[in-house]
Amino acid sequence: MIKKLLLLAAENKRLEDRVSRNPLTKGLVSRYVAGTTLNEAIAVARALNAKGIDVSLDLLGETVSELRESAAATNAYVDTIHAIAERAPGATVSVKLSQLGVGLDRSVCAGHLKQMLEVADQSGVTVEVDMEHSSVGPQTLETYRSFLPSFPNTRVAQQAALRRCQDDLNSFTDVKPRIRLVKGAYRESIDKAICDAGEVTAQFLHLTEWALRNLPDPAFGTHDDACIDHVKAVADRLGIDRRDFEFQMLYGVRRNLQEKLAAEGYRVRVYVPFGSQWYPYLMRRMAERPANLLLFLRSLIGG
Ligand SMILES: Cc1cc2nc3c(=O)[nH]c(=O)nc-3n(C[C@H](O)[C@H](O)[C@H](O)COP(=O)(O)OP(=O)(O)OC[C@H]3O[C@@H](n4cnc5c(N)ncnc54)[C@H](O)[C@@H]3O)c2cc1C
DSSP: OHHHHHHHHHTOHHHHHHHHHOGGGHHHHHHHOOOSSHHHHHHHHHHHHTTTOEEEEEEOOOOOSSHHHHHHHHHHHHHHHHHHHHHSTTOEEEEOTTTTTTTTOHHHHHHHHHHHHHHHHHHTOEEEEOOOOTTTHHHHHHHHHHHTTTOTTOEEEEETTBTTHHHHHHTOOSSOOEEEEEOOOSOOOTTTBOOOHHHHHHHHHHHHHHHHHHSSSOEEEOOOHHHHHHHHHHHHHHTOOGGGSEEEEETTSOHHHHHHHHHTTOEEEEEEEESSOOHHHHHHHHHHOTHHHHHHHHHHHTO
16 A cells, blocks of 8 residues: 555655655655766776675666657766766666657657767677566567667566566567566556565566576576575576676665675676666665665655
């Protein structure tokens, strides 16, 4: 119930305006967001690199209402890619296609993504495409698919909760995708997604083995011990080296575990969001851990 309310709140523009302007949320935001500027994000990236952890930089922002905003976001991503190439080698960028305008004009969005992919390719940087709500999910996947033959290193997130996930994965018969398997963070209807948490985890476990058997260099975006232990056990059983897949986690979540996995010799990449449009991102993080709601409310009333 609380989770549903928080996910509804994530979509509420009026609440976004109010909360975003409230200085008292600063402490909570800083737990999950690296800062408002690219320089702050690069500093966080370098600190994590020093601990043997890679990063993916996410310029916060989603669902633009005008195409000029998507062009501005693309330019900001191009700057981020150049900064990574110079100052944080090994980092990737993660992008939401709603931020590049997929909901407004698919061909314009594809043009923006192409621009990013070309610059990234020339700079030796990988692009990761986040997967959003199912209202833009199929368009996101088809746009990704259209670029995969030319940019096969590009990664795409896949949500285990979505009923179409396995069919989507099976549909790649030519070039196999590099995926980031996640449980799924959006409010979806029962016909589109599994809603029971235990069933979502079971599906994540099933897809983990499928991905390790069938896909190149899969990434597993999770903080769940049961999922992480399963990835380790299956990789071990299949004789897959610890460097041939990747654990991914969110900035600010289970930091000790991130360092422990890196010390054990696994590849770990932390998703580092930065920028000023943090509200929907933060609300999804609240929804994942309703205990966070208390922190959130306390920060709003200044406790
Ligand atoms: C790198 C990365 C990229 C992602 N990209 C996408 C994407 O493109 N599309 C998408 O739909 N979803 C994405 N997600 C979110 C994902 O779908 C889940 O909502 C999120 O990871 C929580 O699920 P979990 O597997 O960690 O398991 P859970 O069962 O939710 O969490 C396991 C444990 O992790 C800790 N934990 C989890 N979340 C939090 C939190 N917010 N704050 C504090 N502790 C927490 C708690 O201790 C919890 O008990 C991404 C997640 C990661 C890690």
